[in-house]
Amino acid sequence: MSDQPRKPLPKPSSLSQPFWDGLAAGEIRLQKCDRCDTYVFYPRPYCPHCLSEALTWTAVSGRGRVYTYTVVRRAMHPAFQPDVPYVFAIVELEEGPRVETNVVGCAPEDVRVEMPVKAVYDRTTAGIALLKFEPA
């Protein structure tokens, strides 16, 4: 098994750990700026909009829409080759931030730009849950 290529998994930092903990618990937690109400994603030590360090981890709805996507038919990383064709997408969350993700739970041909989607949590064997989406 050790000879098989393995998919790259996130290595959370102390800064990003609450985000990954949220996914493991089945919800999306994002930093929100106490001062200007802006959601911050990916996790940062301060709000890039107003420079405030007062950020509070806040659970969001998990609803969004497909901002754009592609269907990957040849994987660059060999560990993804068994999955082709798969959808590599950018989803815009209802609350504003966009995330890089996969759309699962439907045929790649059925994905559309602006399609409503909802979060699903893909628990990997390494204990990390990845944030993916399926048609809402």
Place this chain on the structure above:
Amino acid sequence: MSLKRAAAITGIAEMAPRASAEGLSTMGIWADVSRKAILDAGLEPSEIDGLLVAPPIVDMVAMWPSHLGEYLDIHPRYANIVDLGGASAAGMVWRAASAIQSGLCRAVLCVSGEASDVDTFYAPRAKRPTQQLPLREFEAPYGPMGANSGYAQIAMRHMHEFGTTGRQLAKVAVDQRTNAGANPDALYRDPLTVDDVLSSPLIVDPLHLYEIVQPCTGGAAFVVVSADLAGSNAQTPAWLLGAGEATRGVMLAQVKSITTSPIAQSAPLAFEMAGVTPDDIDLISVYDCYTITVVVTLEDAGFCEKGRGGPFVEEHDLTYRGDLPLNTHGGQLSFGQPGLAGGTSHVTEAVRQLQGRAGERQLPDCELAFVNGNGGIMSEQSSLVLGV
């Protein structure tokens, strides 16, 4: 401060791209194109007092300019690496001019290229970098296909917002292939049709194989000199008339509108400095890692309205015989993309056309060229106006 006519490109050299890196080294390629560019500029090695290097994509090491300076046995007073991805070459042109204008140096050798091919480029890196880039934490786990998937996402969104079609995108690859047919150095020269492009394998929807650059081996160098050295060779100097640069984040999820690039800022700066408009341009020499890149570039640089890039490339003949000559060397799609030297090919072709030595594909009356270098996922943009 304006850089208009602060410096000129006098010497160029470019290796014909090869599909295989077999038997070649990056340093060997750099030395070869450096020697030829210095000779082409009519200078002695001792006169090169500036050195800019665009690093190889497949082999990032520290202090590349020092390694190359040692190899060439030159001793620049101004040496630096320029890494703006594919925008590095255009970025080197104005950085060299800026250094010259400020009196740091008089003749800057700018070098790019690498020994690379499809196998080495796509090989899993033996040692993963340890830096925790957000890109690795928040994108890599979802299986992006390098730059391919990012440009595909731009194309998909462009189609959604503006109704751009696959046939329109394919037209870019077809016209550039016609140009490559008149360039003996191009990697791909056989004629191509829109149907050929659309029937080539889909790699990342909506982009097909023939809409995607191929990593290959090659290199290119050019020499930027001060006004007092511009007469040192027999060639007409290709003057820097205008320059502009703009950047944004690399991760597309962090970009507000992915269908508009920072060219919307960098190109107007270049045109304004040069005192010309897109209508005045004789040659469009712009980065074409994918067909969609050209469409977005034409829109954002002001050659057509935003969103009309698709119909625009269909309505115009982009070949060297056409009404809107674009990437007359074949572009990277047909000429090849030898690492960051792919972006250099747009600079060298502009110089060739301005100097009247583009051979069979020479434009009859080329006095002004627009060059655009594009890096990352349209994240780094360096725009130039060059003229005689």
